[in-house]
Amino acid sequence: MEKLSRKGFLKVAAAAAMSGVTAAGLAACNNGKADSTPAASGNAGIYTPGTYTATETGTGAVTVTMTFSDSAITEVKVDTSKETIALAVDSAADFQEALMAAQSSEIDSISGATITSKAVKKAAASCIEQAMGLATTDEPTETVDDGTPKWLGTAPVIADSDIVDTFETEVLVVGGGTGGLFAACSAAENGAKTLVIDKVTSGGIRDDLGAIDSRYQKEWGTKIDKFDYITEMTKIAAGHIDQRLVRLFCEESAETIDWYGDRLADRGVELWHEAGGDDDGDRYIHFATGHSPRWTGSDDGTGETLNGAKVLTDYATGLGVEFMYNTPMVELVKENDRVVGVIAENEDGKYIRINASKGVIICTGGYSLNYDMMEALQPENLAIVGRNGSIPGATGDGIKACIWVGAKFDDTHSMMMFDRAALKPDAVPGREQTENGESGFFWMGSQPFLKVNSKGERFFNESGTYEGILHADEFNKDHCHYTIFDSDWTTYIQEFKTHGCSRMFPFPNNADPNIPYQAVESGMLPGLVENGFVFKCDTIAELAEKLGLPADTLEATVERYNELYDKGVDEDFGKEAHRMSAIRTAPFYGAKNTGYILCTMDGIQIDLNMNAVDTNNDPIPGLYVVGNDSGGYFSGTYPNLSTGAACGRTVTFGRRAGRIAATEGI
Template sequence: MKKHGCTLLICLLVLSLVLTGCAGFGGKKGMYTPGTYTAQAKGYGGNVSVAMTFDTNAISEVKIEGPDETPAVGGKAIEQFPGKLMEAQSADIDGVSGATYTSKAVLTAAANCVAQAKGEDINKKTPVADGTYSGQAPGFGWTGMLKADVTFKNNVITDIKIVEEQETYTGEIFYTVLDKYIPRILEAQSLAVDGISGATLSSNGVRGCVEQAIEAAGGRSSEWYGEVAKSTKTVKKEGYDVIVVGMGGSGITSFLSAAQAGAKVFGIETTAKLGGQSATTSGPMAINSKIKMDEEFGGKEYIDADAVYKVWNDYCGADAKPNMIRLAIDESGETLDWLIKDWKFQFTPMSSFVLSPYPDWKIWCYYGGETKNRFGTNKTYMFENAVKAAQAKNSAAEYMLELTAQELLKDGDEVVGVKAVYHDGTIYEIYGKTVILATGGFIGNADMMNEYLDGPANTIALTVDDGDGINLGLSAGGALMNPDVPPMVHINQVANLIKNNDLDANGKQVLTSLAIATDALAVDRTGKLWNTKEEISLAPRYRYYNIYTAAQIEDIKTKGLKKVNKSMFLDQGGTVEAGKPIANIDEILEVGADYQNVLVGDSAEALAKAIGCDGSTLKGSLKGVEGPYYAVICAGYAYATCGGLNVDAAMNVLRADGSPIKNLYAVGQDSMGVLLSSGVPYTPYGGQAQSWALTSGRLAGANAAKYALGK
């Protein structure tokens, strides 16, 4: 009996160990399998990565990276999340105000990590109810949100229909989201599908709508981020005369000119549509177009080209290349005539630039046509029609959208082509005799903005202009020309547009008015007084701070704004009246602070800490004005950078010793530094950048074709 009793006792002990997970007598099984787990999700600007370390029953460490999120909003949110997740010991927490997409990405990736640590099937989706559910989220448009109806059947998304949007109010690129992004979500049944290049924020908006619809249907949106397979194929294309990298204004005119000369041309474009930043501009400068002279000025020249040259050259001083300024002026009218006559572009009558100190100079025209959006006429169809016409005349002219150049292909030191990646991951090796770089400068590259300028700027329209062309040129031995020319900043607004309903349009207008007022006490990032009528492109980090005291805010509450200031292009639609009390000004400032548009300090020292400047400097600028203080941030919004690669009159990229790289060319914002000067913003009249894009492209295309064809 003793022997059998002993055996039974041993069996019971073994069973106990098994049931407790070998955690000791009477212990409990842990919640997690110890280790570090990682996951990614789509944020505001790109992927957000989360790494979470678990011990048996707790989250012990959280690391988050989001290099493409905006530093002021998404970056600050990322800084807060490790502590929040550790404190809650859960991914089921609230996001950070003002950082909707970054917050959602962090929490989605964190939930994935938790599921992995628990041993759950991360590919399993909580069932959603059949039916149609709505979602609403901010996109690119700043006057209203996107709204979508999403239909589910048998746990599958069967339809995504946009029922309300303001995206087309700002341009044509939203149609690429409708035509490409939505079908890709439906096909993949995953929100991990890459957004459309050039339409990232609109893609984010659609994704946000679908996430909300999934939650409304009883599902968990974090479970709809299944991995989307990428192609591993490599495709080789050979025998081209001219390869054009970038199909915005400068790239398209390069393409048209080379095709017209009989060259076999291949165009590469990162975004899902033609036109690039040129589709958001008003129009080009054109000096003495023969067509315009005949139509509008009785056959006479309408501007003294020598006078324009003198003003331009004197303005830029010794840094610019006089021969290139002369070239830009003398060829601009010919380019306009060529676009009208050969490619059926439409332009309005010549006019002066509203902000020019030379109001009698009628050197600027708008793109013509009838269909309008916030940036003027719809121009995409003109670019598309011109490219189709070139292909009809030259069957050897090709292009691909959503194809991004990665590096120049070389044979020794000679450039022989371009390596590029398609949106699905396919690698293309494209070989040709010449390459034209037309990628639009580097406004979207934070590292280059830090290296050559005063850091990243707020941007208007496309941010895919991330320096690819300039870096490709440098890799081939090219040299830079004035990369530190201040960016084209034409618009002022709050630093971080509030696109959702946390404030109504009137509240947003009040915040805008405070930010861009020109009669407020203002300081720059160093705490020094700033003249609000100065070029904001010269302000440190392209922003300044309008400072209001508590007494001034109380005055606005009871008496209203003395003047209502509206932002050009970026107005959000409010109808605030001057002199009308604003009873909810405290709420407006509080929301503004949530979005990093308003900094608050009870003392000069506290405000200096919020701004990040020297306390004694700020105190001196305040000149004894008593707090508390509210600093409303005014930020400049840039179209593009101006400096780039050095080129000669043929648009050949030049080496540091001034010798040309015979088969490599650079146009548009990739080379506009030859026309401008370090430390001097742009030029004192409008349309010069667009004119250079179109003119340099026309000349480069012809010259590249001539070289490639041995003429």
């Protein structure tokens, strides 16, 4: 056999270490027999002693730390605390034990935690590579050998012989979350045999759902001109949208919301419209589009804890919809220019094929948990966030699978960010903070309190959109701002009359806020103070010191702000009088404030039938895309002054996709 170089030997040895083959076996392969000396038996001399760490994405971030002698793995630590599935979080000790026993990354997956298992094995393999000197830096950082972007990669090649089972359905829904459940219910209502697969154990439905002309809006008297709405959405996106899709939302969202209201009512839950009407004089246009279930006090007689996912999963099951969880899609199957199904993995990590005779609906949630994709496609946005609130599973699987079969991806890339993360003073926003979750959930961040830069100076009209000040942070030295308020904050937030989920007291029609100020006052704010994400001080000078701001400048800024409050006119930035607040009553509060990711907003371009289109803008038969996987609807920034704009679009188009796939799809 040809003699192996040192690096070549290490590459083979790495593969062996990751698959359980011993170095003795390698020696036998290389020399015709295994050397009996200690240096050649076992894995002796293979590793550089030390401790190595790697992080991979599961449903959240999974970190594996391994310590090596020159011949063995001596200690393993697995951190699954950032995972979003309880079983995965609790599985760290099991993974540690398995990796130590195997002395390899090849361990059995834990049932119910397939995604986490994959991430653990991949991170462990990376640690082994590092210990064996195989972690190289000379590979291309942006593209692979054929010029494909590294974040995209190429579709896997799976032999028919690797497929252990085949399933048949008419409509296949990939992703059982906000869009997927509406799509599945619609497909089944229209007579199609329907199957839902999801990479995690269950889907989730966001509670803020936008619509125009629902029966709930009509009852209150909310009227929104659809062309005013389309115009504003176009302005916000700087024209980078397909107006036909926004018009479609305006025309079909009411029926979808009314239908959902009926499903909730069947389970004893009220759906409420979050009315406007108390915000006259605001500089920014607000559309009262929001609808949220009133879960508190709801009871369908079963004693079960209800949420949107359970309500619709139960309803879908009653229609005959089947669900397969822990079943991630690997790739779409395309035959004769038509998408006819998918290859997926079952709970045991084995390949299965699912044929869908009427169509596949992709709704896997975008890519806001895929940091490599975000860093490649929108690094400017990743640099102004410090926390991630994405629904589990949003790692770009659906978008990449669609691109592999020829679908067209948006040219502009953006994410939905709310200004509700707090960092400790020495921390900086960006991938590391967001990925590691080292931030506080600062719900008050969207309130229009005084906000200053690292020089202690005011720099922005705090009454703008959630993302406005975050994008303005791009001009600040530390890509952050600092929120300052006093002990009378509960009085001021009632005068602010904010919209949507930032509101912390009832809407004009008595609809509940997402989080009432009492919950923030009694628990959330004291917790942030205790954990060092918010500071509570007796003087502005002391607050400045804690936040690392120049005390003289901050004191002068506060004095000027109080002067403007007394005048009732913001002469510096034009903020509305009812959005001003004095800072006089000690103790004073301050936080280093940055962004909070909810989802990505760019995706696969679609037509009015929800069909993915190819690069010629022709529909791809059998392939439908909804929700955060779909594009053409948002760009640049999220229109948060239309409450539930994203989720309302998702459920409306999910319902449409299910109907079309079941009855008239191409």
